[in-house]
Amino acid sequence: MDLLLNNETMHEFLSPIWLSxxxxxxSGVIVILLGTWIGRIFARRTFKGKAVLETLLMLPMVLPPTVVGFFLIVIFGKNSWVGQAIEWLFKQPIIFTWYAAVIASIVVAFPLMYQSAKSGFQGVDRDIEDAARVDGANEWRIFLLISVPLASKALISGSILSFARALGEFGATLMFAGNIPGETQTIPTAIYIAIDSGQMGMAWLWVISIVIISFIMLLIVRVKQD
Known part of the structure; x- marks a missing residue:
């Protein structure tokens, strides 16, 4: 508890938490929007190559985080046209910035939101949507006023799980964004460095913090599913 009495140590403790x-x-907001939109499309449409594209979207869920980080470095690195375009536009590379951590979190959290959204929209009765079309409602109103409310339980669960996944991302973030205190150091990377340097007190504080946050997130999901 003496750790908490030192202002400098308190800042060191809180910085990764607020950044995380x-x-x-x-990343959660972006994932929710993208996952809901793409989940809706894949739940309602069939097209050639759908299985392959869907497999690619789900791939980050099963790939090792280091592999995801490697691909992000290749795609956004200085040797790629994407990385060069970003560096020309913003006058700095995106690697080893907190923006890189956001991208890494989006990639690893997206499959959870997508799968939840797709399952939720597949459970919506199409007859209800068709009845709204007969009454003159356009697709946007049907989506917002009928599809989303009926799939809300799955969407809420996917949103919370995606947030929790983004909060706990480690491997891809460490490779792509690095571990710069106050800049890119998140809770998982802070725990790793604290253990490696023998700061078990700080490691415990961060572990307890992320366990509490994750527990609350999962508890909300369980309550919403009951």
Missing amino acids: IKIATI
């Missing part, structure tokens, strides 16, 4: 929450929130 910021990254998880930003």
Whole structure:
């Protein structure tokens, strides 16, 4: 507890937590929007190559985080046209910035939101949507006023699980964003460095913090599913 009495140590403790929450929130919003939209499309449409494309979307869920980080470095690195375009536009590379951590979190959290959204929309009765079309409702109103509310339980669960996944991302973030205190150091990377340097007190504080946050997230999911 003496750790908490030192202002400098308190800042060191809180910095990864606030950064992790910021990254998880930003990436979570993007994942929710993309996952809901793409999940809706895949739940309602059949087209050639759908199975292959869907497999690619789900791939980050089973790939080792280091492999995901490797691909992100290849795609956004200085030797790629994407990385060069970003560096020309923003006057700096995206690697080893907190933006890189956001991208890594989006990639690893997206499959959870996508799968939940797709399952939720597949469970929506199409007869209800068709009845709304007969009454003159356009597709946007049907989506917002009928499909989303009826699939809300799955969407909420996917949103919370995606946020929790983004909050706990480690491997891809460490490779792609690095571990710069106050800049890119998230809770998982802070725990890793603390253990490696023998700071078990700080490691315990961060572990307890992320366990509490993750527990609350999962508890909300369980309550919403009951």
